[in-house]
Amino acid sequence: MAKYIHVSVAWPYANGDLHVGHLAGAYLPADIFARFHRLKGNHVLMVSGSDSHGTPISVEADKRGIPAREVFEHYHRRFLLTQQKVGISYDLFTHTDTENHHRIAQDFFTRLLEKGHLYKETQKLLYSAAEKRFLPDRYVEGECYICHYPAARGDQCDNCGNLLDATLLIGPRNRATPEDKLIVRESEHYFLDLARFEPQLLKYLDEHEHHWRANVVRFSQNFIADGLQGRPITRDIDWGISVPLSGWEDKKLYVWFEAVMGYFTASLEWAKNIGQPDAWKQWWYNPEARIYNFIGKDNIPFHTIIWQAELLGVNGIYNDAEEVKSYDADLQLPYDVPANEFMNIEGDKFSKSRNWAIWLPDILERYQPDAVRYYVAMTFPESSDSDFSWEGFLSRVNNELLATWGNLVNRMLGFAYKRFDGKVPAYDHLTPEDEAIIAQSEAAFEQVGALLEAVKLREALQTAMALAKDANAYLDRRAPWKSIKTDPADTARAVYAVLKVIDNLKILLSPFLPFTSQKLHEYLGYDGQLFGELKIETYQEATRPHEGLVYDGSGAIGRWEKSDLQPGTALREPAPLVVKLEPEMVDFERGFLGQPRDEQPITP
RNA sequence: GGUGAUAUAGCUCAGCCGGUUAGAGCGGUUCACUCAUAAUGAACAGGUCGUAGGUUCGAGUCCUACUAUCACCA
Numbered sequence: 001m002a003k004y005i006h007v008s009v010a011w012p013y014a015n016g017d018l019h020v021g022h023l024a025g026a027y028l029p030a031d032i033f034a035r036f037h038r039l040k041g042n043h044v045l046m047v048s049g050s051d052s053h054g055t056p057i058s059v060e061a062d063k064r065g066i067p068a069r070e071v072f073e074h075y076h077r078r079f080l081l082t083q084q085k086v087g088i089s090y091d092l093f094t095h096t097d098t099e100n101h102h103r104i105a106q107d108f109f110t111r112l113l114e115k116g117h118l119y120k121e122t123q124k125l126l127y128s129a130a131e132k133r134f135l136p137d138r139y140v141e142g143e144c145y146i147c148h149y150p151a152a153r154g155d156q157c158d159n160c161g162n163l164l165d166a167t168l169l170i171g172p173r174n175r176a177t178p179e180d181k182l183i184v185r186e187s188e189h190y191f192l193d194l195a196r197f198e199p200q201l202l203k204y205l206d207e208h209e210h211h212w213r214a215n216v217v218r219f220s221q222n223f224i225a226d227g228l229q230g231r232p233i234t235r236d237i238d239w240g241i242s243v244p245l246s247g248w249e250d251k252k253l254y255v256w257f258e259a260v261m262g263y264f265t266a267s268l269e270w271a272k273n274i275g276q277p278d279a280w281k282q283w284w285y286n287p288e289a290r291i292y293n294f295i296g297k298d299n300i301p302f303h304t305i306i307w308q309a310e311l312l313g314v315n316g317i318y319n320d321a322e323e324v325k326s327y328d329a330d331l332q333l334p335y336d337v338p339a340n341e342f343m344n345i346e347g348d349k350f351s352k353s354r355n356w357a358i359w360l361p362d363i364l365e366r367y368q369p370d371a372v373r374y375y376v377a378m379t380f381p382e383s384s385d386s387d388f389s390w391e392g393f394l395s396r397v398n399n400e401l402l403a404t405w406g407n408l409v410n411r412m413l414g415f416a417y418k419r420f421d422g423k424v425p426a427y428d429h430l431t432p433e434d435e436a437i438i439a440q441s442e443a444a445f446e447q448v449g450a451l452l453e454a455v456k457l458r459e460a461l462q463t464a465m466a467l468a469k470d471a472n473a474y475l476d477r478r479a480p481w482k483s484i485k486t487d488p489a490d491t492a493r494a495v496y497a498v499l500k501v502i503d504n505l506k507i508l509l510s511p512f513l514p515f516t517s518q519k520l521h522e523y524l525g526y527d528g529q530l531f532g533e534l535k536i537e538t539y540q541e542a543t544r545p546h547e548g549l550v551y552d553g554s555g556a557i558g559r560w561e562k563s564d565l566q567p568g569t570a571l572r573e574p575a576p577l578v579v580k581l582e583p584e585m586v587d588f589e590r591g592f593l594g595q596p597r598d599e600q601p602i603t604p
Numbered sequence: 605g606g607u608g609a610u611a612u613a614g615c616u617c618a619g620c621c622g623g624u625u626a627g628a629g630c631g632g633u634u635c636a637c638u639c640a641u642a643a644u645g646a647a648c649a650g651g652u653c654g655u656a657g658g659u660u661c662g663a664g665u666c667c668u669a670c671u672a673u674c675a676c677c678a
Contacts (some may be wrong), residue, residue, distance in 0.1 A: 219608045219676075226607070226677075297609080297675055341609075342674065349674075378629095383617090384610045385674055392616070392630090399630060403643055411640035419639085459618080462629075469629090472644055481639040576641050 004289035005037045008263035009048035014075035015060040018082050020358040021350050024343035024376050025296035031088045035511035036452040039560035047266035050076040050095035053240040054255035055136050068239045080549045081602040082360050084534045086369045092270040093549035099541040101265040105258040106244040117313040118190045124167050127185040134236035142169030191230035197309040216339050220304035233257040260307040290335040297339050308333050338455040341381035345388050361602045370513040374401045380458045390586040405468045406578035412498045413574035425492035426567040434497035437474045441504040442562040448508050464508040471501045503563035516577045523574040530558030
């Protein structure tokens with residue numbers, strides 16, 4: 001029976017381009033997982049979007065002297081193009097500045113307030129006399145009250161690394177305008193009362209600890225054991241979602257509070273966009289559904305504790321009224337939160353300010369999306385931080401993806417095309433060895449599938465690649481290029497067997513390598529698309545339109561099933577699947593690291 | 605400062621509940637092959653598992669301390 005799988009993917013701040021860290025941390029794992037489940041025939045809903053609020057965007061806007069909205073719109077557009085190019089198959093990638101998201105976030109706030117999950121408290125904050133506003137911590141600097149470093153930032157000291165309370169800084173000043181006068185002022189804010197949810201959260205973690213990654217469980221359990229503090233969910237800023245209370249017009253919802261709701265709000269938007277406004281409930285109010293939340297390790301507490309608390313707090317939302325109460329279960333909490341660690345670059349951690357980064361729009365201009373996907377997937381930081389090195393990229397693409405897989409396809413399809421009249425050879429019977437390699441490739445659906453299901457993606461890819469390696473070995477033992485001279489009937493058996501294995505590998509590898517699998521699919525003489533298409537659509541709401549990336553799976557025919565390749569099928573003339581990389585590219589690419597970057601337009 | 609994670613062959617990584625000679629891929633060396641983008645196959649050579657202790661008949665695998673790195677929290 002088809003299952004309901006929700007793939008919730010971390011929302012990127014739209015204050016700069018996407019880089020390989022984004023891909024390795026959340027987007028590619030999520031996409032591989034979603035594609036696998038689509039092939040299995042499950043109902044997949046994969047959503048994410050640009051986080052359009054938050055200080056990082058305001059900071060970037062101030063730096064450029066343009067409004068925050070322009071910054072996020074610019075990068076949102078680039079996110080759509082980039083992810084379309086690398087094939088991240090969102091059912092909907094939207095953003096948080098939609099009317100839909102605003103409205104639901106406010107409904108969450110109201111409902112939490114009504115149910116008594118919020119409380120008010122007065123905070124002391126720095127107020128700028130010149131700008132007539134409370135200054136976000138990142139705009140403040142002063143002497144660190146711990147190590148007395150003179151230029152500590154308001155939120156953290158770069159010298160001793162401690163997180164700071166901006167109001168305690170010695171001689172705090174406005175970074176933009178040093179002569180500005182800063183005063184400590186009181187401001188009232190709403191707090192989410194996390195402690196109330198402690199028993200439910202502990203129970204939730206207990207129920208999931210066996211199938212979660214160990215570090216995610218332990219970290220979260222300990223986080224609770226330390227005692228849950230209330231968290232402010234409003235701020236004195238002007239860029240964000242309004243607090244739905246009169247008298248609170250000059251405050252906004254804190255970005256972390258509303259951004260995580262995106263998994264939910266985007267699901268509703270998707271349902272509305274396809275004209276079935278209640279369709280989202282099949283995931284969110286269906287106890288059989290599974291929600292998987294793909295994130296990076298820096299986000300663990302937000303996705304194992306805070307988001308759960310919000311969901312618990314608003315339970316029943318949009319499902320209360322009798323006439324729509326088609327699903328009477330509780331609001332679903334994530335089934336798994338497979339957080340990845342970080343991907344470093346050439347041995348050093350990512351840094352936007354130093355431009356120590358590998359930008360996706362840039363490398364997708366130069367390399368095949370599947371080459372990037374292959375290397376990143378093979379290097380996924382699933383259990384510990386990993387490292388992206390250009391030497392490694394060169395080596396893995398040329399020596400593994402091309403040599404083991406691309407070459408297997410090329411040598412055998414080329415041979416069949418030339419020697420068997422452009423057709424899948426007909427055979428009289430198969431030898432035990434032929435049957436063995438075919439059986440092995442069919443058994444791989446079970447093995448690789450189990451690994452994918454358990455979100456052990458790197459191991460799944462390794463397992464599929466090991467099969468390609470075995471196919472090469474089998475081919476060398478059978479040596480059809482020799483038998484063709486003496487025993488063409490035997491050649492036909494071997495070639496058919498390898499083509500069948502290749503046809504199976506096409507599917508086994510397709511969640512990882514959708515583009516090359518599609519090409520191979522066509523070379524093998526098939527028609528149709530293994531997967532659906534990614535489109536950029538415009539949606540009009542009452543006051544403003546917005547664009548989203550949308551996966552249209554209506555034409556997809558790929559299934560997670562063994563090959564039924566028919567002898568006599570006409571092949572199409574094959575060409576190499578994988579482009580070979582020149583060793584010079586290593587130095588070329590390294591040359592960009594740490595240098596000022598010129599942002600280029602993205603070609604489709 | 606606290607919490608979690610990581611530290612295994614030149615490189616990238618596996619090693620579940622502790623148990624015979626610590627595994628894989630890549631790279632290296634040698635041989636074979638020539639259908640293939642000099643791509644493939646076979647064999648061999650490479651680690652005593654961050655450091656120091658401890659528990660145990662026996663530890664990479666459990667415990668303690670320490671060091672380094674990453675993240676989060678205060």
